[in-house]
Amino acid sequence: MPVNTPHVSLSQQPDTLGRFGSFGGQYVPETLMCALAQLETAFAHYKNEPQFQAELQTLLREYVGRATPLYFAERLSDRYAKPDGTTPQIYLKREDLNHTGAHKINNALGQVLLAKRMGKQRIIAETGAGQHGVATATVCARFGLQCVIYMGIHDMERQALNVFRMRLMGAEVRPVEAGTGTLKDATSEAIRDWVTNVETTHYILGSVAGPHPYPMMVREFQRVIGEETRAQAMENWGELPDILLACVGGGSNAIGLFHPFVDDLNVRLIGIEAAGEGIDTDKHAATLTRGRPGVLHGAMSYVLQDEDGQIIEAHSVSAGLDYPGIGPEHSYLKEMKRAEYYSVTDQQALDAFQRLSQLEGIIPALETSHAIAFLDVLCPQLSGSPRIVINCSGRGDKDVQTVAKLLHLS
Numbered sequence: 458m459p460v461n462t463p464h465v466s467l468s469q470q471p472d473t474l475g476r477f478g479s480f481g482g483q484y485v486p487e488t489l490m491c492a493l494a495q496l497e498t499a500f501a502h503y504k505n506e507p508q509f510q511a512e513l514q515t516l517l518r519e520y521v522g523r524a525t526p527l528y529f530a531e532r533l534s535d536r537y538a539k540p541d542g543t544t545p546q547i548y549l550k551r552e553d554l555n556h557t558g559a560h561k562i563n564n565a566l567g568q569v570l571l572a573k574r575m576g577k578q579r580i581i582a583e584t585g586a587g588q589h590g591v592a593t594a595t596v597c598a599r600f601g602l603q604c605v606i607y608m609g610i611h612d613m614e615r616q617a618l619n620v621f622r623m624r625l626m627g628a629e630v631r632p633v634e635a636g637t638g639t640l641k642d643a644t645s646e647a648i649r650d651w652v653t654n655v656e657t658t659h660y661i662l663g664s665v666a667g668p669h670p671y672p673m674m675v676r677e678f679q680r681v682i683g684e685e686t687r688a689q690a691m692e693n694w695g696e697l698p699d700i701l702l703a704c705v706g707g708g709s710n711a712i713g714l715f716h717p718f719v720d721d722l723n724v725r726l727i728g729i730e731a732a733g734e735g736i737d738t739d740k741h742a743a744t745l746t747r748g749r750p751g752v753l754h755g756a757m758s759y760v761l762q763d764e765d766g767q768i769i770e771a772h773s774v775s776a777g778l779d780y781p782g783i784g785p786e787h788s789y790l791k792e793m794k795r796a797e798y799y800s801v802t803d804q805q806a807l808d809a810f811q812r813l814s815q816l817e818g819i820i821p822a823l824e825t826s827h828a829i830a831f832l833d834v835l836c837p838q839l840s841g842s843p844r845i846v847i848n849c850s851g852r853g854d855k856d857v858q859t860v861a862k863l864l865h866l867s
Contacts, residue, residue: 571659
């Protein structure tokens with residue numbers, strides 16, 4: 458297994474320049490460098506401060522509802538039983554049971570506590586599927602902060618429920634018409650706002666993307682997923698899982714699950730991207746499968762781009778995976794061959810959306826459905842009864858209208 462250096466574990470990234478190997482860094486306007494430095498200093502100061510951690514852990518427990526269960530999906534497991542009687546043991550890490558219905562609130566809560574301590578009274582965020590926007594609106598309502606959410610007009614249409622939820626909690630949702638009106642364009646507008654209002658505003662970036670320290674900071678607020686999973690696995694069966702499986706858009710839910718296991722080389726880490734209408738078409742979001750290194754939204758990472766380096770628009774039935782970039786740590790894990798990345802199509806995800814609903818009575822987000830869909834590829838390759846943990850990153854309430862239309866059920 459490749460390693461970074463003889464004395465540095467894979468989990469001890471990024472370096473002091475904010476780089477995961479050759480990925481990451483800070484590719485931003487000069488006007489943002491001071492804000493990034495201030496944020497990095499604040500995070501370094503508060504992340505281990507007892508009072509900060511006490512407040513964060515209390516809110517995660519009493520407001521968010523952590524720890525989330527590690528649920529054995531018995532009927533889903535039985536679907537993949539082999540003729541020899543062995544069956545993969547499939548577990549769901551139930552992030553969908555968090556307050557607001559996804560993993561996003563872990564990070565939003567941590568960042569808003571930082572913003573308060575930095576004296577920021579105005580919060581901005583981007584959102585695609587709406588779950589990060591809802592989480593940000595939620596924590597801003599909780600702490601009485603002004604909140605502006607940027608969201609592409611296409612995503613606003615397919616995630617109308619989440620738009621209403623954000624506005625109900627007092628957030629201003631600003632439609633973004635540029636480009637394809639999706640997550641990339643919303644992120645670009647949020648960055649423009651931050652450049653203009655950097656003195657008074659904190660940008661709660663929702664994924665492990667963007668300029669340093671965001672990929673590291675968001676990971677640290679999301680690693681609670683993997684830490685709980687590790688403890689629950691040891692309590693439930695006395696060993697670590699064999700395989701961790703998660704969908705990957707920007708990559709925060711996957712890194713949150715993966716990171717506490719990165720140095721456990723016997724645990725397979727598998728991320729699933731959106732193949733859209735197929736990776737051989739021009740309508741997909743399979744960044745690590747079909748992209749190449751480049752700069753997007755302040756960091757060096759794999760991106761979808763043409764021969765001239767121009768960003769190619771992504772496509773996915775899932776708004777949260779509809780992004781032409783990826784967090785730099787995922788690019789690093791791919792390059793170091795520590796994690797594996799594959800993709801599934803819109804149709805495969807739709808099939809998995811229905812499958813989990815019917816087998817387990819759990820309606821997953823379309824994002825999560827991509828990871829569930831990959832079981833059809835993965836399980837036939839496995840021998841014995843390996844334990845697989847899937848990060849059930851969000852619930853599917855937000856997607857039922859989209860799915861109903863696609864399945865002609867509405």
